[in-house]
Amino acid sequence: MSVLLIEAFYGGSHKQLMDLLQEELQEDCVLCTLPAKKWHWKARTAALYFMQTVPASTNYRFMPAHKLTHLQKVIGVKRNGDAYQSEGLPGQQKTRALGVLMKNGNVQSESGLCEAQPGLCTTQHEGLPSPGTAPARLNEAEASESTTSCQEEDKQQLTFNLCNVLSGQDYQQRPLHIAWPHRWEHDKDPETFFKVLLKLKEKDLPFQVSVLGEAFTEIPDIFSEAKKALGSSVLHWGYLPSKDDYFQALCMADVVISTAKHEFFGVAMVEAVYCGCYPLCPKALVYPEIFPAEYLYSTPEQLFKRLQNFCKRPDIVRKHLYKGETAGFAWAALGGKFRSLLAAEPREDL
Template identity: 75%
Template sequence: MSVLLIEAFHGGSHKQLMDLLQEELQDDCVLYTLPAKKWHWKARTAALYFMQTVPASANYRILFASSVLNLAELTALRPDLGKLKKVLYFHENQLAYPVQKCQERDFQYGYNQILSWFMPEHKLAHLEKVIGVKRNGDAYHPEGLPGQQKSSALMKNSNTHRESGLCEAQPGLYTTQHEGLPSPLTVPARLNTSEVSESANPCQEEDKEHLTFNLSHILSGPDYQQRPLHIAWPHRWEHDKDPETFFKVLLKLKEKDLPFHVSVLGEAFTEIPDIFSEAKKVLGSSVLHWGYLPSKDDYFRALCMADVVISTAKHEFFGVAMVEAVYCGCYPLCPKALVYPEIFPAEYLYSTPEQLFKRLQNFCKRPDTVRKHLYKGETAGFSWAALGSKFRSLLAAEPREDL
């Protein structure tokens, strides 16, 4: 077991990435995890837990972990692990993570991240030579990578791969080719051939318990173009995804008597913003689906049904749920901020909630314009076919004394 994988919050996109790496590395890795609960507690104490539970081994060469773990603490507590080559994957930036209430920010979590990737001058110089970063004042930026990675060159994989947030996407991915989108062979994750064949189409499979309608009939029926616009919101039910803005726009559409359907997907945790229960009552019959779909097949069938996918996020390194929805044929509407302008063409961006409302208002009146639309962006670079070799190279490199 030459690669030691550690995940202190093993759920959502964190679990998705670790599962993919396990599949890729097979017998050459070992994984240690903590459940995806009480994130703040995990960020404070995970190093102590893994110090006690990860057994010593002379076979470890590389340590791969997400930034929930305070890597500096772990390597101080376990000097044997400190000698390994270390890869730290940032799913989010805790220095810029939105606070839920107007109160003083707890800087411990951002401080943990700074300690975990801080390096002395000689190692930064080596990093510049090895992976191609250039110095800009006191900061380092990866050459050729988007500007969202402004904190550290070590954060580059948070955008060049596909993870975002603490719990966003369903594990695994298989989508159908839909109206001119890339082939399923270029989906942004490895196809799980043990579960789904390459020719399978999630929009044409039999319905399961969560979806009681025949999707293949809906997508091919004679009145498909006349059906109300179907809007999807596939994000965590938490404040950083800004559900308030999303539902305010939908309620305004409702007030205008504009026809639409909505599927509110994504995972909920202990504290659910009040806006969800309030909006569900008002939206009433406009709701097609409400809540988390544990089956990835059901999840992607729901996305295949939708016409438009919306993000109202206030913090995003990538937005895997948005890209998944695009692969399922959805028209994306994202804030003209954060990472989105680096991924989506200007046509799919909005600057204010008013602009989002106007776009959806027009789509509600003419849903056929969305259904006939061919996505104009490029997403092939996010596929495992494009990124797999980079991860393999990263995790297969022999350790060096100067790393």
């Protein structure tokens, strides 16, 4: 089985899933990616980009027979058994990585694409070269940006140990520790999150906050403003490139908050629950499908009231045992389902 994975936003949880599939499926696997920047532009233009960049190949197209017949005519290949082979190549070498035709171990120069050796996976971290004008403009726009882990002044915090930060404090006596582990972009609604925290601070309620997640070139102004206003309540500020440090931060937190306006699943929230955090999520998007009702809020005012109570009684969340189900999200439960889906026979309704 040949598998083509396409990811237009290769970063964060998106990258995590793609890398996991590559590692666990262990098939003739091809991964085509674009950098994790400009989410809204990717949603609008990535399909056009990949349509022009990824050469058609029946080695991995999940299609019914009538569509495969049409594709044969389009790309000019003939079928030999279960594999599609290009005509005229010495030894009838199979087409591999992204359908690029290889001859004597070299990629045809006009393709402009990289070669994947048999049995290996090809990952293009910085996006694929574009043969078309529209995708070229897309790539040029992205090339002008550079991804940053976090703001310059926070680089010294990238390797840290929360156990050291909290040393000397009795666990039950320390202030409520709130985590926000999301991308530093407007679709995660940091404005609402910080507005609620500043309201807690105005009422002199004790809490500490760790603002995690990755920042990019364009960081919303609210982050620098909120860091200054929150002052000593900030325990950690910035992206942690080490997964061990990141999970340690979540393990030391009491509550994890989402204020997202856009969320397909919410890996960061589920990870935090695995690490023992009490989740508070909007009663919207995908969250009601994952979290029981007691972990959902409908308005910022409701979020504030929940956190206000937790600040006064942090022992409430520290003694709490999560009432939802998380085992179904583990690879042990999902691995077989992914394999079955990718190996399924194509249907006429696709």
